[in-house]
Amino acid sequence: MKRKRTAILISGRGSNMTALVEAAADPDYPAEIAGVISDQPNAAGLGIAVARNLPVQVVRREDFGSREAHDEAIDDALSGLGAEIVALAGYMRLLSAPMVQKWQGRMINIHPALLPAFKGLDTHRRALEAGQRIHGCTVHFVTTEVDDGPIIAQAAVPVMIGDDEATLAARVLKAEHQLYPLALRLVAEGKARMENGRTVFSGFGDERENAGLFIVAPRPSRDGIDLEQLARITP
Ligand code: GRF
Numbered sequence: 001m002k003r004k005r006t007a008i009l010i011s012g013r014g015s016n017m018t019a020l021v022e023a024a025a026d027p028d029y030p031a032e033i034a035g036v037i038s039d040q041p042n043a044a045g046l047g048i049a050v051a052r053n054l055p056v057q058v059v060r061r062e063d064f065g066s067r068e069a070h071d072e073a074i075d076d077a078l079s080g081l082g083a084e085i086v087a088l089a090g091y092m093r094l095l096s097a098p099m100v101q102k103w104q105g106r107m108i109n110i111h112p113a114l115l116p117a118f119k120g121l122d123t124h125r126r127a128l129e130a131g132q133r134i135h136g137c138t139v140h141f142v143t144t145e146v147d148d149g150p151i152i153a154q155a156a157v158p159v160m161i162g163d164d165e166a167t168l169a170a171r172v173l174k175a176e177h178q179l180y181p182l183a184l185r186l187v188a189e190g191k192a193r194m195e196n197g198r199t200v201f202s203g204f205g206d207e208r209e210n211a212g213l214f215i216v217a218p219r220p221s222r223d224g225i226d227l228e229q230l231a232r233i234t235p
Pocket of ligand 1: 010012013015016017045089090091110111112137173176213
């Protein structure tokens with residue numbers, strides 16, 4: 001198996017980056033992490049990547065006159081890494097249209113809400129304010145519209161009575177760390193592809209593989225929530 005070289009773009013903490021790196025530590029995982037690029041020199045994720053001996057590169061927005069020029073520099077860095085797939089993991093900048101178009105179908109993002117609900121920022125606060133009983137996260141192909149690309153996989157979590165932004169964010173983040181490696185796997189294997197603005201799935205030899213497309217986590221129980229007991233629903 002030829003593993004797909006994947007670059008990760010971050011701006012901050014890097015916990016989703018770490019989840020992808022840990023998944024790719026398995027030689028049977030279909031993607032390998034070629035390197036990490038950050039627009040923020042102080043991103044905590046950079047230290048984690050360095051500690052794991054991954055090539056890291058900082059491409060600061062301030063060093064370029066326009067968004068397009070910044071994106072071109074990132075694109076050069078991606079070429080240098082030989083990247084075939086780009087995974088945005090808390091990358092907090094809007095990408096220019098030429099960049100998105102160049103990588104269309106090969107660039108994915110994780111968003112902390114069940115799209116198409118709650119695009120943009122402050123998703124957990126808005127989900128609480130809306131009185132949602134179910135919230136979650138989405139991995140999607142990146143298109144020129146922000147948080148709007150074809151959905152690859154989603155994870156749903158309950159909104160519990162008494163939740164605040166922090167408790168809800170923590171529950172969603174735990175699900176993100178499960179979901180992103182599953183979704184990258186599907187893209188790297190070519191089982192989830194973007195065609196005509198839609199995600200097309202193929203090559204599922206076994207119905208159980210559908211479990212990679214959605215996760216319901218955690219399973220509420222009488223004794224509260226056991227985050228380790230992820231309930232994967234299979235048809
Ligand atoms: C995550 O919640 C992700 O969904 C969003 O930004 C956050 C990044 O967190 N796009 P981390 O840097 O991966 O810890």
